[in-house]
Amino acid sequence: MNVLLFSGSLRGDSLNKKLIIIASKFIESSGHKATILDLKEFPFPLYDQDMEDMYGISESVKKMSSHIALADALMIATPEYNGSIPGVLKNCIDWLSRVEPLPIKGKQLLLLSASPSFLGGVRGLWHTRVPFEALGVHVYPTMFIVSKADVAFDAYDKLIDLKKMKELESLVSAFIFYCSRKNI
Amino acid sequence: MNVLLFSGSLRGDSLNKKLIIIASKFIESSGHKATILDLKEFPFPLYDQDMEDMYGISESVKKMSSHIALADALMIATPEYNGSIPGVLKNCIDWLSRVEPLPIKGKQLLLLSASPSFLGGVRGLWHTRVPFEALGVHVYPTMFIVSKADVAFDAYDKLIDLKKMKELESLVSAFIFYCSRKNI
Amino acid sequence: MNVLLFSGSLRGDSLNKKLIIIASKFIESSGHKATILDLKEFPFPLYDQDMEDMYGISESVKKMSSHIALADALMIATPEYNGSIPGVLKNCIDWLSRVEPLPIKGKQLLLLSASPSFLGGVRGLWHTRVPFEALGVHVYPTMFIVSKADVAFDAYDKLIDLKKMKELESLVSAFIFYCSRKNI
Amino acid sequence: MNVLLFSGSLRGDSLNKKLIIIASKFIESSGHKATILDLKEFPFPLYDQDMEDMYGISESVKKMSSHIALADALMIATPEYNGSIPGVLKNCIDWLSRVEPLPIKGKQLLLLSASPSFLGGVRGLWHTRVPFEALGVHVYPTMFIVSKADVAFDAYDKLIDLKKMKELESLVSAFIFYCSRKNI
Numbered sequence: 001m002n003v004l005l006f007s008g009s010l011r012g013d014s015l016n017k018k019l020i021i022i023a024s025k026f027i028e029s030s031g032h033k034a035t036i037l038d039l040k041e042f043p044f045p046l047y048d049q050d051m052e053d054m055y056g057i058s059e060s061v062k063k064m065s066s067h068i069a070l071a072d073a074l075m076i077a078t079p080e081y082n083g084s085i086p087g088v089l090k091n092c093i094d095w096l097s098r099v100e101p102l103p104i105k106g107k108q109l110l111l112l113s114a115s116p117s118f119l120g121g122v123r124g125l126w127h128t129r130v131p132f133e134a135l136g137v138h139v140y141p142t143m144f145i146v147s148k149a150d151v152a153f154d155a156y157d158k159l160i161d162l163k164k165m166k167e168l169e170s171l172v173s174a175f176i177f178y179c180s181r182k183n184i
Numbered sequence: 185m186n187v188l189l190f191s192g193s194l195r196g197d198s199l200n201k202k203l204i205i206i207a208s209k210f211i212e213s214s215g216h217k218a219t220i221l222d223l224k225e226f227p228f229p230l231y232d233q234d235m236e237d238m239y240g241i242s243e244s245v246k247k248m249s250s251h252i253a254l255a256d257a258l259m260i261a262t263p264e265y266n267g268s269i270p271g272v273l274k275n276c277i278d279w280l281s282r283v284e285p286l287p288i289k290g291k292q293l294l295l296l297s298a299s300p301s302f303l304g305g306v307r308g309l310w311h312t313r314v315p316f317e318a319l320g321v322h323v324y325p326t327m328f329i330v331s332k333a334d335v336a337f338d339a340y341d342k343l344i345d346l347k348k349m350k351e352l353e354s355l356v357s358a359f360i361f362y363c364s365r366k367n368i
Numbered sequence: 369m370n371v372l373l374f375s376g377s378l379r380g381d382s383l384n385k386k387l388i389i390i391a392s393k394f395i396e397s398s399g400h401k402a403t404i405l406d407l408k409e410f411p412f413p414l415y416d417q418d419m420e421d422m423y424g425i426s427e428s429v430k431k432m433s434s435h436i437a438l439a440d441a442l443m444i445a446t447p448e449y450n451g452s453i454p455g456v457l458k459n460c461i462d463w464l465s466r467v468e469p470l471p472i473k474g475k476q477l478l479l480l481s482a483s484p485s486f487l488g489g490v491r492g493l494w495h496t497r498v499p500f501e502a503l504g505v506h507v508y509p510t511m512f513i514v515s516k517a518d519v520a521f522d523a524y525d526k527l528i529d530l531k532k533m534k535e536l537e538s539l540v541s542a543f544i545f546y547c548s549r550k551n552i
Numbered sequence: 553m554n555v556l557l558f559s560g561s562l563r564g565d566s567l568n569k570k571l572i573i574i575a576s577k578f579i580e581s582s583g584h585k586a587t588i589l590d591l592k593e594f595p596f597p598l599y600d601q602d603m604e605d606m607y608g609i610s611e612s613v614k615k616m617s618s619h620i621a622l623a624d625a626l627m628i629a630t631p632e633y634n635g636s637i638p639g640v641l642k643n644c645i646d647w648l649s650r651v652e653p654l655p656i657k658g659k660q661l662l663l664l665s666a667s668p669s670f671l672g673g674v675r676g677l678w679h680t681r682v683p684f685e686a687l688g689v690h691v692y693p694t695m696f697i698v699s700k701a702d703v704a705f706d707a708y709d710k711l712i713d714l715k716k717m718k719e720l721e722s723l724v725s726a727f728i729f730y731c732s733r734k735n736i
Contacts, residue, residue: 010232046230046272047265048194081231083318083678084269084311087278088230091271118699119674123318126635126675127268127311129501130494133509134267134307141501147670181550267494302515306487307494310451313685314678317693325685331486365734378600414598414640415633416562449599451686452679453636455643456598462639491686495636495679502635502675 001180003027004071006037008078008089008128015114015149016077018157022165023075023112026172037067039092047094061095068096069103073179074137075172077112080124085131093131105136110175112144112168120147140175144168185364187211188255190221192262192273192312199298199333200261202341206349207259207296210356221251223276231278245279252280253287257363258321259356261296264308269315277315289320294359296328296352304331324359328352369548371395372439374405376446376457376496383482383517384445386525390533391443391480394540405435407460415462429463436464437471441547442505443540445480448492453499461499473504476550478543480512480536488515506550508543512536553732555579556623558589560630560641560680567666567701568629570709574717575627575664578724589619591644599646613647620648621655625731626689627724629664632676637683645683657688660734662727664696664720672699690734692727696720 005024007016017038024034042060045051068074078089096104109132113121122145129139144167146152152159159165189208191200201222208218226244229235252258262273280288293316297305306329313323328351330336336343343349373392375384385406392402410428413419436442446457464472477500481489490513497507512535514520520527527533557576559568569590576586594612597603620626630641648656661684665673674697681691696719698704704711711717 010230011234013234040232044230046194046228046275047270048224048272050195050197081274081278082281082315084315085274086231087271087273087275088232089271090265090269090274091230094265094271097266119671122671122675123314123678126498127314130307130311131266131268133497133507136509138506138509139501141504141506178550303487303490306491310491310682317681317691320693322690322693323685325688325690362734378598379602381602408600412598414562414596414643415638416592416640418563418565449642449646450649450683452683453642454599455639455641455646456600457639458633458637458642459598459639462633465634491682495682498675498679499634499636 001032001072001176002035002070003032003073003075003176004035004037004067005075006039008039008076008086010040010088015153016079016112018153019077019112019114019146020075021157022159022168023077023172026169027176030173030176032176035067035071037064039088044092044095047091052098057098061099065096065099065103068107071107073108073110073176075110075112077114078121078124078128080113080115080117080121083123084127085124089128090131093135097135102135106138108138108140108179110140110171114146114149114152116148116150118147120145120149140178142171144171185216185256185360186219186254187216187257187259187360188219188221188251189259190223192223192260192270194224194272199337200263200296202337203261203296203298203330204259205341206343206352207261207356210353211360214357214360216360219251219255221248223272228276228279231275236282241282245283249280249283249287252291255291257292257294257360259294259296261298262305262308262312264297264299264301264305267307268311269308273312274315277319281319286319290322292322292324292363294324294355298330298333298336300332300334302331304329304333324362326355328355369400369440369544370403370438371400371441371443371544372403372405372435373443374407376407376444376454378408378456383514383521384447384480386521387445387480387482387514388443389525390527390536391445391540394537395544398541398544400544403435403439405432407456412460412463415459420466425466429467433464433467433471436475439475441476441478441544443478443480445482446489446492446496448481448483448485448489451491452495453492457496458499461503465503470503474506476506476508476547478508478539482514482517482520484516484518486515488513488517508546510539512539553584553624553728554587554622555584555625555627555728556587556589556619557627558591560591560628560638562592562640567705568631568664570705571629571664571666571698572627573709574711574720575724578721579728582725582728584728587619587623589616591640596644596647599643604650609650613651617648617651617655620659623659625660625662625728627662627664629666630673630676630680632665632667632669632673635675636679637676641680642683645687649687654687658690660690660692660731662692662723666698666701666704668700668702670699672697672701692730694723696723
């Protein structure tokens, strides 16, 4: 199985990118392929229908859509901005939704979130589900949250809390098992 | 009273910009000032904390924040993208939330939506409330929705349905009355 | 496959009960079993932890949980009350969530809504997803909405709009196919 | 000013009832009147339109509506059940929404939540806003959350964390000041 992973944050030292790397290792150690994208390499402009009418869908949108089309499952780790989905990630979804046929439709998605706040991005995650579900994505009911994430990672970018590491490993494993049942 | 209005869509011929113009006329005919902004003239980049750390808050973000600081009330008309807030508008909020002290905090906001769809952006509006409320904005409970908006405006950019015109006029009037009570 | 169906409304002549019956016929005509429950026959009291501490889980909650445990998939048709899930349906979920082990966890669910309003319960449906997803239910991304439902059914309790009948038939069929792949 | 307070939980020893009592004392010490209701004394049946058609609005619904009509502002403390509003509280709203003219429309509301969970009911609070806003209630943007609430109160039913006590006092005070400006 080929799992595509990316973070909803552009920052180089993003806590969510660290979470993506941990998840990717769990995927690989269970014998599957993990493909990591960095949104920074997909410089989508802010969505503007005039721009789409004049220039069409950009190459970077098409390239990201191809990655999604090739993936058997998706994992996205996203921060919470102002109690909701980051504009960056929403803008990415808005462009992806313009590609026909819609490569993301019917895909399985697992959502993760790392946030320095006490609540750990739980409101953001529930808001992030909605546009994906509106596009026909099967968003896995259980999600994974790291609160106080600015002090949650050790020097090797692993979660200090071993119970949380186990929880993420189990969730990734359960998600992959669920996805594999579909792909028979 | 000075009411600041803008649309969450960048498109030149945006249905939501038409709605903003109708609302601005109702504001002016009731003796108040309407200031219309076009997000296209505020070219915010996609939010990236690295960029903020290196370059700080951009001039266009500061300029928009000053407009908000000077406003007694806000009206935003926004389309719905994929069942939720447009990435463009959310990205705008994400940048505005970085300005200190937060000029949008405590402001009154009325939300409008025009959408070609049958449901007229109702899901998008409810999602749009949340980041504003998370920032301490008083979002007016009643909102205004134009469904099938691609065929809802006449050649003079007024709503063909006179009942809807009346409904918007009443809502704008009730909102301004509510705001004026606060500003005593 | 055994599909359990019920309506989130108690009313005898409920529009959502009519929708349930149409869906059940599509299930049966595709060779599967449809089991219809009526919430009126499961008189759950309003959830009160004191009551649970004193008397435990009631027989009617246990009986409904057994039905869910035996189901391969669920379909719920629900009205929208005040922009959200009906208290009746939420109270039902609150009681079901107290049964251990949780029979509803991991089940597949398709949501439908009939509503006299123009918006047809779309806000209610998106709110109804959340408690189910919080309990680990896989809520199918596509949902089915009948707006202006008070004039949408004919004398034989079928949808007058044949396109909507086809849409529901296709959705039920796609949902059952999806479940059949997941429930190995 | 007369502030009406109640908890969305029926339990006698409810953590949210304790929160209501703390808030009521802050109201009274600032020279205003606090009226506390207990939902247990307003035994609303589960909403059923057949019942309403046959028997009309019950006396307990009318009595609660009268209390709301007499209030200058509302405070509700509610637990989170399954990531959302408790069925008990939603059912209460569903009945209140049937009273004409709607006494709750246009009222100011402050939401509080105490929950034993780590996240302290934040998802529930955001879901609880919606039906109130759909009914025209001005829900104050800032809300107050006590997480791990089972160990948050001392023997005198005060919050052990003095910073949280201060935070609640400030919020109650800011809310009342806001209401006093709006209720001219």
